[in-house]
Amino acid sequence: MNLSQLKPPKGQKHKNQRIGQGMGSGRGKYSGRGAKGAKSISGYSRMRGFEGGQMPLHRRLPKRGFTNIFRKEFAIVNLGDLGRMEGDSFDPGKLLELGLIRKLKEGLKILGSGELKRKIHVKAHLFSKSALEKIKAAGGTAEVIPGVKVKAKSFFYPVKPKAAAPKAVEAPSAEGAEGAAGAKEEKKASAKKGAQVKVGEDKAGEVKGGGEKGAEKTSKPKQAKPSGKTKEEK
DSSP: OOGGGOOOOTTSSOOOOOOSSOGGGSSOTTTTSOSSSGGGSTTOOOOTTOOTTSOOHHHHSOOOOOOOTTOOOBEEEEHHHHHHSSSSEEOHHHHHHHTSOSOOBTOEEEEOOSOOOSOOEEEESEEOHHHHHHHHHTTOEEEEOSOOOOOOOOOOOOOOOOOOOOOOOOOOOHHHHHHHHHHHHHHHHHHHHHHHHHHHHHHHHHHHHHHHHHHHHHHSOOOOOOOSOOTTTO
């Protein structure tokens, strides 16, 4: 038996069908792509989720929530787990060695779930309020490792400016009302007089202007008519 004599069993391999080799090839003219349409053109690729033009399923379904791209994930450890571990002091490096956490991620955070009945010293980036209370109650200490910035939750509600209280206006007395009415009447009378004076002045100006225009017309000298004599005759 020689390797050069090895052949695949009959029917396992088929001859590749050559497309675009003329009308006698068995796949001539349209090369198996049909007559028209998007699929008949080279370079066609169907979009993922395409359903023939109708609204695809991934657009028909409702959407809920969002993904916070600024979210920070921490390695979380409960106090109950620390209480079962051997040793009195714990830090991120020791917890990684013990296998209590696999990845440190953004930092180590201690939560207050479980019971703590002995004194321990814990180093972590963040502590919950209940965890700090339980550690202090058991006589232990909690040390915060710097380097993790956590934004405090702050909710800003725009405060509308308070409307100013309306000022109290004193009611005018009878004498004050009579004085105000008299002052208004005096203003009206003075305005009428000023209008009459202006009208008189305008009329006088118009008359004067007309006289001056007439005087200008009469005072213009008459132009001499050109004579028919030439310069030699003169």
